[in-house]
Amino acid sequence: MPQIVVEDLVKTYRIAERQPGLWGAFRSVLYRKYRELKALDHISFTLEPGELVGYIGPNGAGKSTTVKLLAGIMVPDSGRCEVLGRTPWKTRVDHVREIGVVFGQRTQLWWDLPVIESFDLLRDIYKISATDYIRQRDHLIDILDLTSLLDIPVRQLSLGQRMRCDLAASLLHDPSLLFLDEPTIGLDAVSKLAVRDFIKSLNQEQKKTVILTTHDMDDIEALCTRVIVIGEGKILSDGSLNDLRRQVSSERLLILDLVEDLADICDPDAEIIRREAQRIYLRFDPKKISAATLISRITAQYPVRDLFVENPPIEEIIAHLYKEDQK
Numbered sequence: 001m002p003q004i005v006v007e008d009l010v011k012t013y014r015i016a017e018r019q020p021g022l023w024g025a026f027r028s029v030l031y032r033k034y035r036e037l038k039a040l041d042h043i044s045f046t047l048e049p050g051e052l053v054g055y056i057g058p059n060g061a062g063k064s065t066t067v068k069l070l071a072g073i074m075v076p077d078s079g080r081c082e083v084l085g086r087t088p089w090k091t092r093v094d095h096v097r098e099i100g101v102v103f104g105q106r107t108q109l110w111w112d113l114p115v116i117e118s119f120d121l122l123r124d125i126y127k128i129s130a131t132d133y134i135r136q137r138d139h140l141i142d143i144l145d146l147t148s149l150l151d152i153p154v155r156q157l158s159l160g161q162r163m164r165c166d167l168a169a170s171l172l173h174d175p176s177l178l179f180l181d182e183p184t185i186g187l188d189a190v191s192k193l194a195v196r197d198f199i200k201s202l203n204q205e206q207k208k209t210v211i212l213t214t215h216d217m218d219d220i221e222a223l224c225t226r227v228i229v230i231g232e233g234k235i236l237s238d239g240s241l242n243d244l245r246r247q248v249s250s251e252r253l254l255i256l257d258l259v260e261d262l263a264d265i266c267d268p269d270a271e272i273i274r275r276e277a278q279r280i281y282l283r284f285d286p287k288k289i290s291a292a293t294l295i296s297r298i299t300a301q302y303p304v305r306d307l308f309v310e311n312p313p314i315e316e317i318i319a320h321l322y323k324e325d326q327k
Helices: 021-030 063-071 092-096 115-126 130-143 159-171 189-205 217-223 241-248 291-301 314-326
Strands: 004-017 033-047 052-056 078-083 099-103 177-181 209-213 226-231 234-239 252-258 271-276 279-284 304-310
Touching: 004 063, 033 063, 033 078, 033 234, 052 063, 052 189, 052 217, 063 078, 063 099, 063 177, 063 209, 099 159, 115 130, 115 159, 130 159, 159 189, 189 209, 189 217, 209 217, 217 314, 226 241, 226 314, 234 241, 234 314, 241 314, 252 291, 279 291, 291 304
Parallel strands: 052 209, 052 226, 099 177, 177 209
Antiparallel strands: 004 033, 004 078, 226 234, 252 279, 252 304, 271 279
16 A cells, blocks of 8 residues: 555645836835746655655756645645545644654754754654653664764754754654655765665665655665656656666767777767767667677777776756756
């Protein structure tokens, strides 16, 4: 049975407009004009228990609006939405006990309090029993390496430290469903890896369902088994990364490190798309020629030190989808 059911969900914002300058400000008081922005345009999808889904799109595509609706923070104009059998905005108190939410650019911790006191306040808010709280808190402190941070006021934490504490805070009540909105934004490489490993363990070992919205395609490739792409309020694609690639293009890249600089490399079934000194990037279609055949042909004609085959970067695939949708 799906944990999340979304059918024909619509959300429209009414935005006030005004002309620039003092006269424009005065006119807007007397004659206010509005325009409508459709953030979600009849979107539908379902999520099964234990899925880790990447929910991606450009700024203004409707990602955060979707998360806020699923979390019960906002109410849609129309459509059906059920999370764990409930309508989120109708049963908010019961609903928030079953979900965890992390917004990368905001914190649910109290800015001037030490981290441990924020945790204690959340225990009271969620009405967690003392035994369950201590067990879950100590487990999260251990796995996220928070011991040295507990007595530090939140405002004095680095971004990476705060994000780890926010992740712990969102899981103190042991929710079965986790919404992560840009959880690695602004983090350094070490912090990103730590957060990714933690999210992966939550999904694989504890079987928690996770919805991840992010602009970091490395997060998507490292974590997600399924990707939903949204653009201008509409679902553009829903499937695995491989499905997404096949939907746009079957082309792959052959990257060659040559022994010496060559004027050119010619092959009827491959196209040079970039050169970096002795490194050459070739694009080819595996439906027309296999990677093994192309490699054999290239290495028989040119001195190659090293080579490897890659799929096109996921950023290129997503950008292509957005362009197609705007035509």
